[in-house]
Amino acid sequence: MRGWAQSITAALLVVLVATLATVTTTGGTDADRVGPVSLAQGTQSPAPGVDRPNLVFVLTDDMRDDDLDHMPITRRLLADQGMELTDAISPHPLCCPARAQLATGQYAQNNGVQHNRGVHGGFEALDPAQEASTWWRDEGYRTALVGKFLNGYGPHDVRPAGWSRWDALTEGVYDYVNFSMTGDGRPEHHTGSHVTRVIEDHTNEAVRDFARSGDPFVVYAWHLAPHYRITPQGGRGLPPAMPQDEDLFVDQRPSSFDAPAFDEADVSDQPAYLRRLSPVSRAAVRAENTARLQSLQAVDRAVGSLVATLSQEGVLDETYVVFSSDNGYSLGEHRFVGKDVLTDEALQVPLLVRGPGIAAGTTSDLPVTLVDLPATFAGLTGVTPQWQVDGTSLAPTLLGDEQAFRDTTLIQTGRTLGDGWSHRGVRTERYLYGTDGVDAFLYDRLLDPDEMVNRVDDPAYAAVVAALELRRRELVTCAGWTCNQQFGPLPEPADPDGVRRAGPGEVPRVR
Template sequence: MIASWFRKVWFRLVTPVFCLSVFATLSLGSQAVAASPDASSEASATPMNVVVLYADDWRHDTLGVAGNPVVQTPTLDALAGEGMRFTENCVTTSICGVSRACLFTGQWMSSHGCDGFKPFETPWEQTYPGVLRDSGYHVGHVGKWHNGKFPGENYDFGRSYYGRHWFKMPDGSKVHVTQRNENDAMEFLGNRPKEQPFCLTVAFFATHAEDGNPQQFLPQPESMHLYQDVEIPVPANATDESFHRLPEFVANDGNEGRNRYHWRFDTPEKYQIMMKNYYRLATEVDSTCGKILKTLEEQGVLDNTLVIFTTDNGYYHAEHGLADKWYPHQESIRVPLIIRDPRMPADKHGSTNDDFTLSVDLAPTILNAVGAEVPESMQGRDMATLYDVKDASQAKWRDEFFYEHPTIRDKNFIPKSEALVRKDWKYFYWPEFDREQLFRISDDPHEENDLINDPAHAKQLAEMRARFKELKREAASKSNGGS
């Protein structure tokens, strides 16, 4: 591979046209395999661009193409038809700040050191935007940051804002946060240097609630006609019985998940209002994604751009009598992932994959796709193996992973939780209470029947306890950016 400093020198100092020609030749030669014969001739001639569409508080099934009978997401449904949708994609920590640190660093929380909303400890040059900028890319970030002070000096184009759905602009006008995301993304795409490859991360604030506002979800007026005549189905386990099957340190009104349930879901009328507005926010994000993709097409670069849609964490829609995320249940940890990769073989377009892919896989996947050097600190894996761009026989894909979440404020507010996640079994551990849970997901997908005290599963429990400890150690193996 070409050293990142060498690429940087070429891009910054050599004439643009000559530089691109040299970089394309060297970069393509450094990739593990040649580009797919289905890729366009343009994609094989110039460095690949990267666009990451990164939404908020949006779980795996909030997509029409995922079978949701209500939400309208035509752009993302079409994107899935042009790429691959990963149906068992999960986050390794289900909370805004930490999950974003996992995205940028390709590391578990135990290694990047962000256990809330502070800056991660991994050096910037070991993040995917850092590597790409050092490699000569024009790098932009639009929208939510949530990892301490936004490091604007590390971007060629940086606009960070979140927390509200409506912003008052300097000229006195008001703009919705998703429209602001769109405006800034369009400015980046319109003004980017045409001689450089680019990377843009659009970090939407939607569908996150506006905390503290009694309305919670505030879509744009033109979206209010959507879902007016629809009855949103209420989950079967959005009940007090399910809530009280949770450990007592969660199943109480002092827990923030229950507190937010009361904000949003504790009456049938409130549930309908909140969920309709939540889905309206989702459709607005979908619309903005459509405009970004259309601009890429109009600029003639869509077929040479790696496009990724995913989100920072899942979301309870009142399941278990809870709201928001944090805990290791399926609703909280499973998130959508769609990848449209110009190298992807045509027979993979519109397909799905049910392997465990993780938030930490995105950074190494991005860097490998463009032929950049992947830092040794990154713990994720290149997902291109799963769509035949790389030899799938090189290594067996994971069939389990370690989940971790920090304490937020104190153990009564949001307690620390950990888990060993498999498709057929899941082991929970609540460290501050030394409490274990065991669920057989294959028979109990809603995680209602805790088998921890069932002697029939003692052997299964012992094996998972031991494996859990191994994976927990591995998650912390690259702390502070070390190798």
């Protein structure tokens, strides 16, 4: 990245001058002006015929988008009966920051949770009063959370005020078979019971009780699988399967094996967190993939029993059921196993929604994020967020309407030291760009969908880097509508002679 550090300031000035030259004030509406366009977050009334719909949100932990191919019950009941959002990401792909985004509807620069631990991380960094369950509580909804909340949440920590029923994991959170839960004020310790089954049973109990009360409800079922196991002694191991699943997927070939980036031969141009890595063990990746898929079978059945419970209680047709993961997971791409990096394997998450007004078997390729989900849940249920949120409600798209959307999305990672930030960048339809101020990367995903060539020092991409850096600088401090702008076209990469070029078969236009 040596050339990048010297050239970025000059290139930024060139792009800034060019950008300012194109911005005009015509006296018309905002839509008539050239330059960044803000997209109103808006609100959306519930689907016609449903007065106060319910919502159930099922969340997994560290699930890859393509793991969904091995969850047939979830695909049949949610994807086939609702909408799959095929370009959903976790823009801060680490457990605690991702869950804080879901709890607040805000990016980490606004909710304060930048990492799993340290002064900038964990539950202690979250203001428990700034937690979205209060939106529904204050509108007469019953609310429940069952399962894993934010990292660091313990048995003596405050209960967020908006939950009617609070059943969070507190001790042995990652152990699967030796753990404690708050039990809604009656703490329970479990030994020998698989955590997925306990979360399933407690979720269904909450749904039954709430449905029979006649009040509308919001229930979060936040599972642990397929996160790796951590024993109370601190040992790390594979996620344990339930007994009936222990013989499944033993011969399953990991999908990452077929990715050109798997165990990438030359990582010398990659950002520091990748180029320092040794080659991965295929046997270890295969074993982890098998264990992860085995652990997800219990979640798949839990989705089935949840939908069955909603149906048995007569509320399925008036309930939105949402399924996603807190972040993705890399299984050997670029030699990396894990998350908390800005590559598509770690960013990409599954996102399925079924419910009233959502056409069955539909898809959307909007570039949505987990930050959009609280605004979406508010929109679908007709409640108003009580503070400024950074996401955009997806309710119009889910209910079949056209929706203008941002063209550039903030992505970022944190650290435990210093100011709490590591790499921060942006994602567009074509590019993935980020930097920590010294260590930078740029992937042209049109020409290089596997992100194997870092073009940040390529002179042909100097104008692209400068334009993306301007967007990055604006978005790292964004709040509310400023996180959801349409900046317009980016410059084209240039040939060595300085002439702009397009990708193969492409017209000369880049977004």
